[in-house]
Structure formats: C-alpha cells, structure tokens
Amino acid sequence: MNALIEGDELILSGGQVSINQPIIVKTKNVQLTAHEKFTIKAVSAMDACLKLEAVNSSSIQYGVEFDNITIDGNNLANHCLLFEDGIGLYTTEIKVRRVKCSKALLDGIKIVAPSWVMRLNNCNSEYNGRDGIRITTKGNLQVNAVHVIDSVTRGNTGNGISLNGISHVLKGNTIERNYYGVSIDPTIDSNNGVLNAVYNLVIKDNYFELNRKGEIYAKSTRSGQISGLSINNNYFWSNVVGGSGTLIKCEGSLNFIKSLNLEDNTYLIDGVNVTKIFDGGNALGADSNIGVIVDPNKFVNIGLARATWHDYKVLPVPPKLVQNSNYDLTQKSENIMWLIPKKIVFGLPNEISSKLVRSLNVYTETDSTNYTIRWKFIVKSLTTGAIVKQVSGDIPKTQSSLITGNVLNTSLAYERLSNTEFAYCEFELLNNTDGTFLYFHVPYVEMSH
Structure with missing residues (x-):
C-alpha cells in the first residue's frame, strides 16, 4: 500500500497490516475508515507510518479523514501519524477520529505548518518517545485552528501536547503521566530566527493528572511571545516527586505573556512535592487576569496581572x-x-x-x-x-x-x-x-x- 489519490474512500477491514514503508496520502478528499479494529504496524525504520504528503507546490490538501485506526510505531517509526505538507501550499479541513497511536520514536501525532482547521476527536496517543501530540510552526509558516477534543495523551516520554501557532482549542481531554501535560512554546521547531507566537489558545474542561514535570508550561521569549491564553474549568491533580513543584508554570520577561485568563479551575496538590498552583514567572502583562486567589502562597510571581486576593482560612495576621x-x-x-x-x-x-x-x-x-x-x-x-x-x-x-x-x-x-x-x-x-x-x-x- 503506497499512495492514495484524490477522491479515494478506503474501507479497511479488521486485522493488522505490517508495513516497511509509510502509507502516503496525497491530495484531497480522501477517507480511510475501519469498521472493525484495524492496526497499522511498522516493521522497519521509517519517518511515519501514515503520512499526508502534497502532490506539488500548488496543491491544497483538504477533506482528508482518518477514522478508527490503530497505529503502532513499534519503536521503529519516528511518528505514527504525520501531517507535513512539505512542498504544498497548506493543509486544511482535516478530521481525525478514534485514531490510537503508540510507541513512536518521536511523536504519536505530529502536525506541521502550513496547516489550519484540523480536528482530532476521541484520539489516543500513548507511550511515545517524545510527545503525544506535537503541533508546530515551520519557519515562518503558521499552524492554526487545531482542535483536540475528548482525546487522551498518556505516558509519553515528552509532553502530552506540545504546541505553538494560533487559535488552537484543547477541550475535554485526559492528559496524564507525561513530562509536562501541555507545553506552550512559540519557538519549538522554528528555524532561521523567524519570530513565532502563540495567539488565542483555549485550554478548557480537561483533566490533568500526575504529569512528571508539571501540568502546564508556557514559555515566552523575545523571539516568540504568547497572547490570549485561556485556562478555564480544568481539573488539576499532582503530587509528583522531583517535578517543578508547580501545577502551572510560566517563564519569560515581563509582559511577554499577555491576556492570560486563569479562572474556575479545580486544583488538588499535596503541599509537599507540589507546593504552588501557579507561578507566573513575572512574565504576565497588565491585561492578564488570574481571578480570585484562595491562597497567596500558592499563586506567585504574577507580574502585572490583575488578581483578587480572597482568603478565609490561611491569610496570616503577622x-x-x-x-x-x-x-x-x-x-x-x-x-x-x-x-x-x-x-x-x-x-x-x-x-x-x-x-x-x-x-x-x-x-x-x-x-x-x-x-x-x-x-x-x-x-x-x-x-x-x-x-x-x-x-x-x-x-x-x-x-x-x-x-x-x-x-x-x-x-x-x-x-x-x-x-x-x-x-x-x-x-x-x-x-x-x-x-x-x-x-x-x-x-x-x-x-x-
């Protein structure tokens, strides 16, 4: 099985196919669907088990759908599922449903610019050598509007989800036992000193548990700033030994992280191995809001952010x-x-x-x-x-x-x-x-x- 072309709809029967080269999907309006459990397994080294690839420099990839497929990198493939146009203009209107990825040498799912309007629903990416899901710019090319919904990233050596780009949504996911749960870094995979940024990122209704370094990490530098980051209605739990000691951690110079909104989350920490809920790294701008703080010792270095300190039981009287x-x-x-x-x-x-x-x-x-x-x-x-x-x-x-x-x-x-x-x-x-x-x-x- 090598190349699929425009208009193909391939219904996969149950079972397993062992591959020694990538399955390549080219051009638009292609669907791969399995009605029963179907597994793609790498049996030799390759860049990716399943890969989207452009036909030529003027092609636009759209209407590609993958549904109900299990991909086993078998510690041989760099990626289980790779979206990387390479020479094409851009990739858009991609739907990935019920896809399970595991044991890639690098990332379970990697989405590389130029790409936008992609949806990952009910997917699993577990026990990969780097990240569960990696969403990244390429040079000065943007990756925009990737929605990861109701999915699981678990047990990856790297982060559950690493990303940069614009207008992504992470909603309803379970993110546990990775390095960081979510890492937001405008400079990952950038090259030639190109200025990158993260804008309008929504992290909502997710469950974070026992990620080894911390639950969310946001890094902003002069070469890559963050603006419009909403972290709302999530559940965070950690008592991990040897991590950062903080659930949500920011780094960067003052005002390098703008319009951060942190409200209505549930936090559970042990107070021994994890002592802080939020460390703003003194990077937050004046238009940031971290809501009502219930313990000033657990929300620190908030920079210029607006906050309401409200404490009934632990505000001391010196x-x-x-x-x-x-x-x-x-x-x-x-x-x-x-x-x-x-x-x-x-x-x-x-x-x-x-x-x-x-x-x-x-x-x-x-x-x-x-x-x-x-x-x-x-x-x-x-x-x-x-x-x-x-x-x-x-x-x-x-x-x-x-x-x-x-x-x-x-x-x-x-x-x-x-x-x-x-x-x-x-x-x-x-x-x-x-x-x-x-x-x-x-x-x-x-x-x-």
Missing part, C-alpha cells in the same frame, strides 16, 4: 503587626469576633508588592445601630519598620448602612507598594452607643498592575 487586640494568632478563622471597642488588624500577603492596591474589602456584622467605621491602610519598610505611607478614613453608619451581610469597601485610590515594603489594614468601631459585638471576616484585596 504577630508584630497586631495591636490592641486579644486575637489568638495561632488560630485562623473565617469569622473573627471583636468585643467593642477593640480594633482588628490584618496583615496582607507579600504578593501585593509592586502592585496597585485598589481597595480593601471586608465582610462585616454588628448589632450596633449608631457607629463609625475607621479604616487604615498602613505601609511599613521591611528593613526599618518605619511607616512610609498611610491612608485612612471614617465611614459613618449613614454612609455605609452597615448591617449583617454588607461589605465595607475602603477604596484606597490605587496605592502602590514597592518590593521593600509590607502592608496591613486596620478596622475599628467608633462612636458606638448600643452595640455589643463586631464581626470581621478575613478581608480580601483587589489589585492590579
């Missing part, structure tokens, strides 16, 4: 900052009760350094009907302990209408901290005439670049 209070500092509670007229002081996470602090917000409850809330935002030097700036204000009941369930917003007018300063906030109930208690829930901080 002992040296607490005054006029009887709060037991060994306890960290969602609800902290202060008997009037005590004041409450909260330390703020170190990660607000070099950020603009927009506001302090605290959920407050009291039985008082007449009072004033006095708030202070205080910044001190890390080296001398001296106060370097202080913002404060009084909010009477007539302004705040503070009752059970209300949120007090201090509106700090954008105070910036340097990395040699630390901050804390203080709340106090004044002019009380009839109240007996005041509840403060641990505050959260809204900030941006």
